[in-house]
Amino acid sequence: MNTRTLSFLKGHGTENDFVIVPDADGALELSAAEVARLCDRRAGIGGDGLLRVVRSAAHPEARAMADEAEWFMDYRNADGSVVEMCGNGVRVFARYLHHAGLVPLGDVPIATRSGVKRAHIAKDGDITVSMGRAQLPAEQATVTIGERDWPARNVNMGNPHAVAFVEDLDHAGDLKSAPSYAPASVYPDGVNIEFAVDRGPGHLAMRVHERGAGETRSCGTGACAVAVAAARRDGVDPAVTGAPATYTVDVLGGRLVISELPDGTVEMTGPAVIVAEGTIDSSWWDTAVA
Numbered sequence: 001m002n003t004r005t006l007s008f009l010k011g012h013g014t015e016n017d018f019v020i021v022p023d024a025d026g027a028l029e030l031s032a033a034e035v036a037r038l039c040d041r042r043a044g045i046g047g048d049g050l051l052r053v054v055r056s057a058a059h060p061e062a063r064a065m066a067d068e069a070e071w072f073m074d075y076r077n078a079d080g081s082v083v084e085m086c087g088n089g090v091r092v093f094a095r096y097l098h099h100a101g102l103v104p105l106g107d108v109p110i111a112t113r114s115g116v117k118r119a120h121i122a123k124d125g126d127i128t129v130s131m132g133r134a135q136l137p138a139e140q141a142t143v144t145i146g147e148r149d150w151p152a153r154n155v156n157m158g159n160p161h162a163v164a165f166v167e168d169l170d171h172a173g174d175l176k177s178a179p180s181y182a183p184a185s186v187y188p189d190g191v192n193i194e195f196a197v198d199r200g201p202g203h204l205a206m207r208v209h210e211r212g213a214g215e216t217r218s219c220g221t222g223a224c225a226v227a228v229a230a231a232r233r234d235g236v237d238p239a240v241t242g243a244p245a246t247y248t249v250d251v252l253g254g255r256l257v258i259s260e261l262p263d264g265t266v267e268m269t270g271p272a273v274i275v276a277e278g279t280i281d282s283s284w285w286d287t288a289v290a
Contacts, residue, residue, distance in 0.1 A: 015253025032080025077212030087220015114158025
């Protein structure tokens, strides 16, 4: 790629941070190694992942969604792996589109690898994203840290999650490496693992190990998975009660509000911030990729 003209931005949603690369015409081809270098916190820009901003019509994975959503979120983890969906990433992506003058305040459809997500950019700065319906596969797994293990609820929010309710978040350890789980067949493509505790009625706190990124300060889809798992644990199903189930979820980087609606749709509300913008130095890039 020609880094002499490559601009970038840095943004975060509840401190889940991203390198943002505008590429409206889909001209860039970023390898996994290049993404990992950009996301490197010591030798690169640093981030939990990378958001490439591409017109849906210009990306082969998104062309079928172009009539519904003009912009496609090409999301990669910090190790360069391709990912279906990122909840905090969608909010930051929507914030960038408004920041760049590409969309007004209000409703914004965004194409992702797990379908079109609808964001609402409010005047107060918060962004609400309709995350679609949670899937609750019957297959379950057990998560292990050291000598402790917990049953984990299997929740899919367009990407896979294993939610374990614990007595103390410190029981999750340092989460520098991925916790083990069994059987492996439940998550053939890997899994994001959340550890959650109760803080009060309708109030949870969590830590997360994201596949391909390690422990992150926040995970939007993970917070949704935790809220849905908590509702079922608490005997609540909005499809049965006809009323939304709403949980406040504290993450290391802030707070998200998650609501599961009677039609099964999960909504996530939280902040998204653009921190800085600049241009990649071509001499650094040439050295880095070599």
